[in-house]
Amino acid sequence: MSHETIYRALYVQGRGALCRELVRCLRTGRALRKPRRRVAERRGRIANMVNISQRPAEADDRAVPGHWEGDLIAGPQHHSAIGTLVERTTGFVMLLHLPEGRSAPRVAQAMIEAMSELPGHFRRSLTWDQGREMTNHLDIATAVDIDIYFCDPHSPWQRGTNENTNGLLRQYFPKGVDLAEFSRGELEAVAAELNARPRKRLSWQSPVEILAEVLSDPVLR
Numbered sequence: 001m002s003h004e005t006i007y008r009a010l011y012v013q014g015r016g017a018l019c020r021e022l023v024r025c026l027r028t029g030r031a032l033r034k035p036r037r038r039v040a041e042r043r044g045r046i047a048n049m050v051n052i053s054q055r056p057a058e059a060d061d062r063a064v065p066g067h068w069e070g071d072l073i074a075g076p077q078h079h080s081a082i083g084t085l086v087e088r089t090t091g092f093v094m095l096l097h098l099p100e101g102r103s104a105p106r107v108a109q110a111m112i113e114a115m116s117e118l119p120g121h122f123r124r125s126l127t128w129d130q131g132r133e134m135t136n137h138l139d140i141a142t143a144v145d146i147d148i149y150f151c152d153p154h155s156p157w158q159r160g161t162n163e164n165t166n167g168l169l170r171q172y173f174p175k176g177v178d179l180a181e182f183s184r185g186e187l188e189a190v191a192a193e194l195n196a197r198p199r200k201r202l203s204w205q206s207p208v209e210i211l212a213e214v215l216s217d218p219v220l221r
Contacts, residue, residue, distance in 0.1 A: 070126055084162060
């Protein structure tokens with residue numbers, strides 16, 4: 001039984017109000033309860049979002065490299081975070097160092113710095129969820145010349161490669177740990193270890209090996 005079911009049962013009396021005996025037992029003394037707003041109403045929408053349904057079909061089958069998925073893994077109370085980027089074809093991982101927080105300007109700056117190091121043909125698109133840290137997505141798109149698409153609400157499977165990668169990363173960055181304590185060098189070491197790990201879907205090659213093949217193949221540019 002969920003907490004909402006209990007609330008509905010308690011507040012059903014008197015048109016949503018509690019009886020006096022129950023009110024005296026409450027720490028707040030509040031006899032009426034305001035229903036929570038929906039997530040979309042509480043957060044608002046990010047301006048100028050392009051839905052994942054508009055993403056090119058070539059991104060779906062992994063045949064064309066350069067299509068990325070991204071997200072944040074968060075520390076306690078979401079006060080700290082690490083940005084995660086994974087390329088769909090190769091599984092290559094990059095981690096964004098965010099020691100000063102997960103605000104939209106800081107995420108944009110870290111992402112621009114990281115993705116600017118990639119060849120132009122290897123940054124075709126980026127898919128993210130509708131987190132407010134991507135409010136400055138137009139700045140990112142312009143700076144690194146990449147198309148950015150947003151998943152539907154509550155649809156993590158639309159970033160399945162990234163979700164799987166985040167699960168692997170939790171072995172290195174457990175929940176409950178302050179992620180701001182990790183240095184840029186430590187993040188790079190973790191990314192390097194994951195990128196050197198053989199993967200079944202890559203015929204037991206590692207992401208860094210597949211990346212080298214992709215970057216040297218003129219047909220894929």
